[in-house]
Amino acid sequence: xxxxxxxxxxxxxxxxxxxxxxxxxxxxxxxxxxxxxxxxxxxxxxxxxxxxxxxxxxxxxxxxxxxxxxxxxxxxxxxxxxxxxxxxxxxxxxxxxxxxxxxxxxxxxxx
Amino acid sequence: xxxxxxxxxxxxxxxxxxxxxxxxxxxxxxxxxxxxxxxxxxxxxxxxxxxxxxxxxxxxxxxxxxxxxxxxxxxxxxxxxxxxxxxxxxxxxxxxxxxxxxxxxxxxxxxxxxxxxxxx
Numbered sequence: 001x002x003x004x005x006x007x008x009x010x011x012x013x014x015x016x017x018x019x020x021x022x023x024x025x026x027x028x029x030x031x032x033x034x035x036x037x038x039x040x041x042x043x044x045x046x047x048x049x050x051x052x053x054x055x056x057x058x059x060x061x062x063x064x065x066x067x068x069x070x071x072x073x074x075x076x077x078x079x080x081x082x083x084x085x086x087x088x089x090x091x092x093x094x095x096x097x098x099x100x101x102x103x104x105x106x107x108x109x110x111x
Numbered sequence: 112x113x114x115x116x117x118x119x120x121x122x123x124x125x126x127x128x129x130x131x132x133x134x135x136x137x138x139x140x141x142x143x144x145x146x147x148x149x150x151x152x153x154x155x156x157x158x159x160x161x162x163x164x165x166x167x168x169x170x171x172x173x174x175x176x177x178x179x180x181x182x183x184x185x186x187x188x189x190x191x192x193x194x195x196x197x198x199x200x201x202x203x204x205x206x207x208x209x210x211x212x213x214x215x216x217x218x219x220x221x222x223x224x225x226x227x228x229x230x231x
Contacts (some may be wrong), residue, residue: 002154034216045153046204048219051209052216100145102155
């Protein structure tokens with residue numbers, strides 16, 4: 001069971017907006033440690049999607065954005081496309097565990 | 112910058128898993144280098160990181176069995192995991208923290224991963 005909780009799956013039709021939540025606690029997101037997000041396409045390594053809460057590496061479209069509040073963060077994907085179908089992971093740091101932590105991952109299905 | 116993990120694909124229970132991550136197209140200097148693993152059909156688990164000075168920080172859940180090192184002239188990282196069991200079967204990735212001299216800054220470069228199976 002992950003310290004950061006994500007829904008196992010979300011789905012949406014092309015063009016729609018989906019959100020993926022990442023719920024933590026006072027010792028990680030709530031302690032203002034940065035949250036990063038990764039996209040993992042089937043059979044490939046993860047790639048950095050969002051860093052430091054809501055910054056996009058070059059090449060990542062602005063369809064991807066993050067909001068953060070208290071002990072949680074949410075990744076929003078607007079204008080859903082077929083090639084957005086992937087697993088998405090949030091990552092932060094936990095001061096109680098003294099460890100980098102990942103969410104359990106969310107599988108996005110584009111209907 | 113490209114990362115390439117290498118090592119034996121099969122390790123016997125109770126033995127030591129040893130992996131190398133070769134860094135090309137850039138230097139290991141001034142960056143934090145992480146190892147992450149992913150068990151079959153599961154999520155990501157951080158193993159630890161090493162800085163170019165050799166300083167390390169390990170996941171407490173694995174700390175008693177893990178060693179990481181770095182060879183800056185060779186641009187290589189090494190991971191050792193001792194006393195392995197079937198639960199250590201996973202794809203092992205190396206990855207770089209994105210900001211110079213800054214851990215926990217987001218992992219912007221990943222290797223393709225190497226699959227390690229623990230079985231007799």
